[in-house]
Amino acid sequence: MNDDQQLSRVERRRRELERERLEELSRDEQVNPGEAEDEVIRPSPESKQAEGQDHPFLDRSDEKRTETNNNRKRKVQAPKLKMPFGKKAKRQKREDKREPRSHDTKERVPKQQSSVPPKQKPQKDKRKRRSWKGKLLLVLLLLVIGVGYMASNPVTFLVMGSDARVGESVSGSRTDSLQLMEFVPRSRTVQNVSIPRDTYTTIPCEPEREGDKITHAFAYGGAECTVGAVEGLTETSVDGQVVITFETFMELIDVVGGVNITATHSFSEKGFNQTYEYTEGVSYSMDGDMALAYARHRKSDTDGARSSRQTEVMSAVADKLVSPAGWSKIPATYSFMKDEMGLEMNPLQMASVGLTMMLQPEVNKLQVDGQDAYIDNVYYYQPNEESVQSIRDALDLTMWGTVR
Template sequence: MGCIYLAESRRAKKTGKSKRWWKILLAVVAIFVIGVGVYAFSIYNNAKHTVEEKMHQPVDSIDTAVGKKKVKDNEPLNVLLLGVDERSGDSGRSDALMVLSLDPKDDSMNLVSIPRDTRTEIVGKGYEDKINHAYAYGGTDMSINTVENLLDIELDYYVKVNMEGLSEMVDAVGGITVDNKTDWIDEGYYKKGYHYEKGEIELDGAKTMGFVRMRHFDSDFARTGRQRQVFQAIVDKGASVASVNKIDDMIDVLGNNMETNMDFSDMKNLMMNYRDTRKNVVSYQMEGEGAYITNSSGQDIYYLVVSDDEIQKVHDMIKKAKS
């Protein structure tokens, strides 16, 4: 095992009761089923077709029948949320990784964020690496198995969103407004030269991608906060009355950029039977210490090293409903 050089400790902050990006899906489905008249019926049919033909992707690592029974019996559920960074010619990595636990018995929801640099065993590879590499090595199945192994939990569903689709979704809803905490000019991956002034700013699709990717002027934790802010802004704008005429565009974007082992009936049942879980939201980001670990090639690689106590704490948060 390589030498470990402890870096500056990173401590995550609880974010409080805020909506999360998983609600993009539920918010849009809600619009589908609550609509009125022939127009709403056509939207509903379009949504059902999109989910069944484009978004529904079962995986070997999850027995969906178990999840369906839990939904029917109103039992607690665990959902893996994957925000995947996939570009042309790249196998991709999970840029955002969260476990959403829903407990309809006490109308509560836990959302645990797992930092992408978390060092853990990659199930199927037999060695430790950054958890976000699991997707690059073995796709959704390997990510599911790795998270289950890290936290000693059972996942019932997954929802995967291609982060590149954020640009299309922002344009589909007509742009968003965010509160920018750091003033900077984009000279990173996109190199567009956009100036992101501090304060309230308007973003189109292209500017959104620079906003959610930047981490060199603050931190990876701050970037995660910007991603959450963008997801919230999309949900708020997409659910507004002004966006009714944009719903078909939103459906198309979701169909092209989202995958899940939920079918349309699963989504409807979740919306109806678990909708009150949003009343009591607890958000938490897994904590650890930054470390540089020397690999077999002599390179010093940065990881977030999470203690056994912290892993147990997160496990207990997720499993509390079943204890």
């Protein structure tokens, strides 16, 4: 009886152990389903008892602990998917947007490299800069060519010498001399026409009269009327003009620092400061007072010779300005002539005049020829039609200096 009861307890204990083992296996399958296949089949208590192993009533706590530890190791080794959160989640989202991941290798896909090598970009920039600089140089070259072309056109300039004394007003005065100069840079020539003050011609501001002395045009209508009378006589267009008085003439010579002139005639003339002696062929360094006395003299020769001397003085002024030593005087001279002498000339016309004088031009001196005449007992200088026509033809030039 005691053995049967003991066996029945053994049987009951075996069944409990078997049930516990099955429960543990079921838990392992729930946690790691794939490891159930690799589970090693353990021998039953009966087989162990048959092989002479420990009795089933012995304490199996060590075996349980070993199995439990193995199960924990399997649980630890099992991969777990951790989901990022907080700042890590935001950073991960930004990285995922920037660099997509490959699902197979879980590696970042490298960014697509630019088809243009990095070294070629600076070369393109250099080419662009060179192209821009080349275009700018081309535009500047075309601009210089255009300005040079415009500045090389002939320019006609009228110099009106007023007989107003020092301290007198120019208004109401008459022109003591008239010099019409045509500058032709491309042919390196200057046409200088001297018009005597008593020349009989039509005056625009005196429509009721058939003609009058050309010197009266300035007294009746100023510079504008004088320009119109000269244009009507020579049939040419006047581009620029200037009015010179005795006072401004002397100041102009002093502004440029004096002029060097070789006398073309021997005479003496009284100036404002002293009396000056001039000898033909002798060069003089003249200030304003001495140059004015030289240009004013008219007692020992003709009006034509006087006009020539005035041309000599004006040419000496131009030569002084175009020389390297006189370049610094150009701004002050231009300002003085514009403010005090009524200079009317645009920059291109001034460039044409300056270019002509720098080329050491040939000066062709022309003068209106005529004879003395009295009309209603008033003296006039009656010009010859042949002389006037020859002057008109000489002034009718192309830009190359040839007659049209």
